Amino acid sequence: MRIVSLLPSATEIVCEIGLGHQLVGVTHECDYPGSVLNLPKVTKTLIPHNATSKEIDGLVRVRLKSERALYSLDMPTLERLRPDLIVTQALCDVCAVAESEVAAAACSLPGQPKVINLEPTCLEEVFQCMQLVGDAAGVPAQAFSAIARLRERVKQAEERARSLVARPKVVLLEWIDPPFSSGHWSPELVYIAGGIEMLGVQGQRSRTMAWDEIVKADPEFLVIACCGFDIERTRQDLPILSSYPGFEQLTCVRSEQVYLVDGNAYFNRPGPRLVDSLEILAHILCSNVHPLPSYVPGLERLAKVSNLTADSMTGSNSLHETLNTRELSIFDTRHFTFPPLR
Numbered sequence: 001m002r003i004v005s006l007l008p009s010a011t012e013i014v015c016e017i018g019l020g021h022q023l024v025g026v027t028h029e030c031d032y033p034g035s036v037l038n039l040p041k042v043t044k045t046l047i048p049h050n051a052t053s054k055e056i057d058g059l060v061r062v063r064l065k066s067e068r069a070l071y072s073l074d075m076p077t078l079e080r081l082r083p084d085l086i087v088t089q090a091l092c093d094v095c096a097v098a099e100s101e102v103a104a105a106a107c108s109l110p111g112q113p114k115v116i117n118l119e120p121t122c123l124e125e126v127f128q129c130m131q132l133v134g135d136a137a138g139v140p141a142q143a144f145s146a147i148a149r150l151r152e153r154v155k156q157a158e159e160r161a162r163s164l165v166a167r168p169k170v171v172l173l174e175w176i177d178p179p180f181s182s183g184h185w186s187p188e189l190v191y192i193a194g195g196i197e198m199l200g201v202q203g204q205r206s207r208t209m210a211w212d213e214i215v216k217a218d219p220e221f222l223v224i225a226c227c228g229f230d231i232e233r234t235r236q237d238l239p240i241l242s243s244y245p246g247f248e249q250l251t252c253v254r255s256e257q258v259y260l261v262d263g264n265a266y267f268n269r270p271g272p273r274l275v276d277s278l279e280i281l282a283h284i285l286c287s288n289v290h291p292l293p294s295y296v297p298g299l300e301r302l303a304k305v306s307n308l309t310a311d312s313m314t315g316s317n318s319l320h321e322t323l324n325t326r327e328l329s330i331f332d333t334r335h336f337t338f339p340p341l342r
Helices: 008-016 053-066 075-081 099-108 123-136 140-161 186-193 211-217 231-235 238-243 274-285
Strands: 003-005 023-025 043-045 071-073 085-089 114-118 169-173 221-224 258-260 300-302 333-335
Touching: 003 008, 008 023, 008 085, 008 114, 008 123, 023 075, 071 099, 075 099, 085 099, 085 123, 099 114, 114 123, 123 140, 123 186, 123 274, 140 186, 140 274, 169 186, 169 211, 169 274, 186 274, 221 274, 231 258
Parallel strands: 003 023, 003 085, 085 114, 169 221, 221 258
Antiparallel strands: 043 071, 258 300, 300 333
């Protein structure tokens, strides 16, 4: 079977259930696992590579009003690949190729390939999507086995979280400028990890928030997982975050419990690595109870944020070194690696 994936999470699902060798095309954003990096790209983006967070937010809002996606298909490449199965999504209106464009493309392709839409809003539905892909590709047993392995890891995290005396207050931000709450599966992950998401609602979309909502929530932990951004790109927006009124007075800031995580690779992709995201969250909330697996990269905890400036976010070679436990004085960020999960 010849499979084309139209979103990064679908690519990871296809590979997780053992069908990576049948992938013939992916999106320009598909970067995991490494085996997909050299596959033909069948999409392109309308977002300028150097756009600021506020500019990206503005583009998204304009596209939502016009019901147009920020991504489009490369039809010549898609026609050349002759897929039998196209895996896409209908969950987000702007973060992937529009459902209508995919449907029209499938009708015009030779053989009219089968199209399956993935629309998970919680962890269980992500597992259901994995089974859907496995069924469509003719490998239901492989999908079932992959899901079982992930369920076991979730179960272990749940069992460890039961030992916590109290659930800490958590805010997981999906954007900084403007602030966005978490949504869909993320509040659920926070709860399984042992915390309480103060602003995001399980199963509902993320939303724009007034900064005052975060101040009133006064979280004990602030986890920043910007949609589509890795840690390095998220750092660029830290001066904006620290400029919000009352930021330095937040409990999480005073106790140095503000964390940067790779939202692009983990929290914003509804695929197998949501379980990695759960383990990252669990470790943040209680590292003694939840060791971080050795296969999950390190995260960053902000040690001091009062002196962050735009200039301090650039020009630091130290920030690209292997993660370690020493303090990086250039902008007061600590990098950590953690013991493997046993």
